[in-house]
Amino acid sequence: MAAPGAKASGALRTIGEVSAETGLPHHVLRYWETRFPALKPLTRAGNRRYYRAEDVLLVRRIDALLNREGYTIRGVQQLLLAESKASGDDPLATLRAIRDALAAALAADGR
Template identity: 35%
Template sequence: MTYSIGEAEELTGIKSHILRYWEEVIPGFAPKKDLGGRRIYTERDIDLILRLKYLINERKFTIEGARDEILRETMNYDSKAEVLDSIRQIRSELSQMYMIIRKYRK
């Protein structure tokens, strides 16, 4: 499933201007764009946004420190790939349910 920048903001609680800034300073964080130039966020992008949010808001990392931590974690990904893929799948299903409920509540 993919999300617009507004949906990504709603799911993660991170404002769109911050998401655009993170694109500039976080390696590997570059959502694709559609033909109209609008950003399209994937589940992987949402995972990364939530991880950055946790590192910055909860663990009190600077943006540079969070970037470095993300890079370190990426290097260790292979050993945890199966568990992380399961978590990503569950989060995807929950996000889809949230968007369906939101659609019908309007």
């Protein structure tokens, strides 16, 4: 059984909770939001930030790359961008693939 007051693994976390879990100060988390487009916590009234589970994982990954593996911020940006393109998260590449598939289907149909 979970400890009283403990959140489920998929629950939203406040910036204070993420800060306490990771040991990173609030201002560092806010700064990373400006440097890493993939890190977009939900914002509610009063500009309160709520981090999803995938946001927390990304924060942990950025922290590991910057503070343990010696990457620079620019290096982490390039690494994350390359990974998103390789995984198909690039919207332009996705649209081109759809266009090519439709063109092939039309060609096979004889149009």
